[in-house]
Amino acid sequence: MPDTPQAGDGWPSWVSATVLTGCSLAVVWHVWVVMAGADHGTVVDAEDPVIPALAAACGEVGQVDLIEPVQLAGTDPAGNLLPCVRVQVTT
Secondary structure (H helix, E strand, C coil): CCCCCCCCCEEEEEEEEEECCCCCEEEEEEEEEECCCCCHHHHHHHHHHHHHHHHHHHHCCCEEEEEEEEEECCCCCCCCCEEEEEEEEEC
């Protein structure tokens, strides 16, 4: 995650790994993307055109399992909630 996340910033975070067969793993990642907007309506408007592009980009590296709106607590300089989209990807 960037030190001071801004709208449009994105980063992956590892969630888990499940052993399948032999040495193969199913690895689950969360991809976080910061959205512009201070209220729910503004964030929803900003998310709508971004979701298909996020699904396509994340689909290049794995299976997109879920895309959902989330808020990260205390991650902006003032400690406010930061509106994000979280994409769950299994590789």
